Amino acid sequence: MEKENKSNQKKGDYLINSVAKALSILDLFDFGKEEFSVSEIAKRLNLNRSSIYPILCTIQKFGYLQKNELTKKYRLGFKFIEKAEIVIAQLEVAKIAEPYLYELSHLLGESTYLAMLDKMDVVYIVCKNPTSQSYPHLMVNSPTGTRAPAHCTALGKVLFAYLEEEKLEALLKKAVLKRMTKNTITDPELLKKHLAEVHQQGFAVDNEEFVKGGVCVAAPVKNHNAEVIAAISIFAPKIRVSSIRLKELVEKIKDTASKISRDLGADR
Numbered sequence: 001m002e003k004e005n006k007s008n009q010k011k012g013d014y015l016i017n018s019v020a021k022a023l024s025i026l027d028l029f030d031f032g033k034e035e036f037s038v039s040e041i042a043k044r045l046n047l048n049r050s051s052i053y054p055i056l057c058t059i060q061k062f063g064y065l066q067k068n069e070l071t072k073k074y075r076l077g078f079k080f081i082e083k084a085e086i087v088i089a090q091l092e093v094a095k096i097a098e099p100y101l102y103e104l105s106h107l108l109g110e111s112t113y114l115a116m117l118d119k120m121d122v123v124y125i126v127c128k129n130p131t132s133q134s135y136p137h138l139m140v141n142s143p144t145g146t147r148a149p150a151h152c153t154a155l156g157k158v159l160f161a162y163l164e165e166e167k168l169e170a171l172l173k174k175a176v177l178k179r180m181t182k183n184t185i186t187d188p189e190l191l192k193k194h195l196a197e198v199h200q201q202g203f204a205v206d207n208e209e210f211v212k213g214g215v216c217v218a219a220p221v222k223n224h225n226a227e228v229i230a231a232i233s234i235f236a237p238k239i240r241v242s243s244i245r246l247k248e249l250v251e252k253i254k255d256t257a258s259k260i261s262r263d264l265g266a267d268r
Helices: 001-012 017-028 037-044 050-060 081-108 152-161 165-174 188-201 244-262
Strands: 064-067 073-076 111-118 119-126 145-148 204-207 214-221 228-237
Touching: 017 037, 017 050, 037 050, 037 073, 050 064, 081 111, 081 119, 081 228, 081 244, 111 152, 119 152, 145 152, 152 188, 152 204, 152 214, 152 228, 165 188, 214 244, 228 244
Parallel strands: none
Antiparallel strands: 064 073, 111 119, 111 228, 119 145, 204 214, 214 228
16 A cells, blocks of 8 residues: 555656646636636646746647637647547547558558657557467567657658648758668658658659568558548568569558559549
């Protein structure tokens, strides 16, 4: 019992009071309770009005709250719609892509992935590995939520290639392109030229750029607005990827990406 209390106390030590207050404020908003004044928020949370006002101003500045200038009350901001769309897109694309990636993995005897872009990283949403023992395979351990640098992965290069030019420029301006292998592209200008080729051909290849001994091919997944929201890939050991095999992998990944995109409503 004493151990449990210590454990709970230890977890509590990591709580940041101002963040906890901010989240408690946001939790107040619900159906039928769309707007609150500063006084109402303070009363419901049993907090001092002057202590929560700076928190409200901060949340508002980041777009998670907006103020009704007529009533002087706060309501949830449009930032939540933006974030909700991202979460919904993740859930929808994962649900649709999973059976396709499972089928592709077992057909080819290689690992398949679905990922989305988060700044300079790709975040793996789905990972499928073959179970057949007749295909000994090199696998990148990428369970859901794992991140990898976008600049040296086929998934990342596809997602970069379809970004608006301004967004890509802004990302690369601040980034350090870390060398993962001798094949990694670390020069931003060379990477941009390479990404233009990726966009033109509709797929990307990572030839031992992320993992030595590994080759990966990826293609974009589009939504009903024809926007690239994710990418899928096949990862295989270099030793098994001849020029003929590479062509087959590219055809398979592009075809599968088209099927997933079609199911998401893309007109392709």
